[in-house]
C-alpha cells in the first residue's frame with residue numbers, strides 16, 4: 092500500500108493543480124514586540140507573550156476577536172508586516188479563499204481585505220490562493236507568491252485594516268530557474284533576506300545554492316548564489332527579523348528535520364544547528380529576532396533560541412504558555428472534492444510526512460494516509476486527467 096501511495100503521490104504531484112492540499116489549519120506569527128501569536132489554535136487565538144514567558148504553563152492570553160477568519164483551510168499562512176504591526180493571513184477561509192485577513196496587533200482587531208485574482212489579460216496566469224508559497228517583502232510590504240510555476244505580487248500598501256478596494260494579484264513573471272532540470276513540479280521553498288527571495292530546493296541546484304529573485308529590480312539572477320552547505324531538498328524556511336530593517340538571515344529546515352540551517356546572506360555562509368525534536372514535514376515555522384518556533388500537529392509548539400551574534404542555537408523545548416489542544420491537520424482538494432475528503436475528526440492528526448518528501452509533496456503527502464481510501468486517489472487522478480470536478484463523477 093505504501094509503494095502505491097507513494098507512486099500515486101508522485102503522479103498526483105505532477106498534476107499539481109489538482110493535487111489535494113493537506114496541512115495545518117493553525118498558524119503562528121510574531122507581533123513587532125516579539126509576542127508569539129497562535130491563530131486558529133483549538134478554535135481560538137492566543138498571545139503567548141515573549142520568549143521569556145513561554146516556559147510558564149497556560150500563561151497565554153486569549154485574543155480571539157470577531158471578524159477573524161474561520162481557519163478552516165489547510166496550509167493557512169500568516170505573515171508579520173513589521174511596519175504596520177499587522178498579521179496578514181492568507182488561505183484562512185475556505186469560503187473566501189482569496190481574502191487576506193488582517194489582524195491589527197495594536198488594536199487587536201480583524202478586517203478582511205478582498206483581493207482580485209482575475210488576470211490582467213484574459214487567459215493569462217492566475218494566482219491560486221490554495222496552491223502557493225509566499226514571502227512578504229519587508230521594505231515594500233508586497234507579497235510575492237509562487238503559484239503554478241508563476242510569480243505573482245500583491246501590494247499591501249501599509250494596510251493594517253482592510254481597504255474597501257480589492258487589491259489585484261499581479262503577474263510578475265514565470266521564473267526561468269534554468270537549473271538544468273525540470274522545475275515543473277517544484278514545490279516552492281522561499282526565504283526572504285535582504286529584499287531578495289531565495290528559492291531553495293530547486294531540482295538541479297547544487298547543495299548550498301539558492302536562486303535569487305531581486306525584488307527591487309524584479310529580476311531573477313541568472314547564476315545561483317552559493318551560501319555554504321545545506322541539502323537541495325524540500326523544506327520550510329523562516330526569516331529572522333531584525334529589530335528594525337530588513338532580515339539578513341533565514342532558517343531552513345528540510346522536511347526530514349535532520350538539522351536547522353541558518354543562512355546568512357551578508358557573509359554568504361550557513362550554520363548547521365540542531366534540527367527540531369519533532370520531525371514533521373508538515374510542520375510550519377516562524378521566527379522573531381531570537382527564536383525559531385515550530386508548529387506541529389503531532390507535538391504542538393516548540394522553539395529554539397537563536398543568538399545571531401554568536402551564531403548559536405539552544406535546545407528545542409515546548410512552548411508551555413499555550414494551552415494543550417488537539418491541533419488538526421486538514422486536507423482538501425480543489426473544488427467540490429474537498430468537501431467529502433476533508434473531515435479529519437478532532438483527534439490529533441499526524442500527517443504522514445514522508446510520502447512524497449523527495450518531491451516536496453508535503454502539500455499532498457498527507458492525504459493518502461489520513462483519508463485512507465484509495466478511491467480518493469483515483470478520484471484525484473480522474474479529476475486530473477479529465478479536468479472536471481470529482482463531484483460530477485461520484
Ligand SMILES: *[C@@H]1O[C@H](CO)[C@@H](O)[C@H](O)[C@H]1NC(C)=O
Pocket residue numbers: 254255256
Ligand atoms: C485603497 O486602495 C486604493 C487602491 O490601492 C488606494 O488608491 C487608496 O488610497 C486606498 N485607500 C486607503 C484609505 O488606503
Ligand SMILES: *[C@@H]1O[C@H](CO)[C@@H](O)[C@H](O)[C@H]1NC(C)=O
Pocket residue numbers: 316357358359
Ligand atoms: C556574497 O556573495 C555576493 C555575490 O556573489 C558577493 O557580491 C559578496 O561580496 C559576497 N559577500 C562576502 C562577504 O563574501
Ligand SMILES: *[C@@H]1O[C@H](CO)[C@@H](O)[C@H](O)[C@H]1NC(C)=O
Pocket residue numbers: 415416417437438439
Ligand atoms: C485530544 O484528543 C484525545 C483523543 O481523542 C483526547 O483523549 C484528549 O482529551 C484531547 N485533548 C484535548 C485537550 O482536547
